[in-house]
Amino acid sequence: AQTVTQSQPEMSVQEAETVTLSCTYDTSESDYYLFWYKQPPSRQMILVIRQEAYKQQNATENRFSVNFQKAAKSFSLKISDSQLGDAAMYFCAYRNGRYYGGATNKLIFGTGTLLAVQP
């Protein structure tokens, strides 16, 4: 069974600084996707960034980038130039790549990291 681990329950960063959130996962699959989701106080889940396992290049989305280490099964999120609006709960998530339908394509979430941004 696949698992996702986030070892940092809480993190804090100064506005305009950079912070890295950690995530490790375990799977025996070779084809999968990894995601970072943001959940602000509104509790709406927002996709921050995604990574296809077959791609060696790390994904980037504006101030957000990942460090994907497939052999180490590590998938960290770096937030540059942190803004007050980045304060939220961040979830790392895994999904099987092969499409079998139904529950086989469910998202598996980590326990989350609560990020505080200090002005």
Add this chain to the structure above:
Amino acid sequence: GAVVSQHPSWVICKSGTSVKIECRSLDFQATTMFWYRQFPKQSLMLMATSNEGSKATYEQGVEKDKFLINHASLTLSTLTVTSAHPEDSSFYICSANGLRGNTEAFFGQGTRLTVV
């Protein structure tokens, strides 16, 4: 991106009554939808997978007679909490996968259920 609408956003009900939560994919067809439960400051716990035209698949420990799921069309799944009790109070979120090959899950805005 695709939109998933969840309704209601919040509901208060009396113990012993049933509550229905709807999850609609507004601009795409969703053969599979997922229902999650989330406690404060905790992660999303998958309750069940809703499959269009067939029975839902429940995760271990989730009572299927307590949490009834119906996925009657490609754009609508419903979760009914039957005979609700205060311990059922929680935040419920649905998500839908896009068409085959689409890797992104789209989330509803969630429903805050309070049972009094």
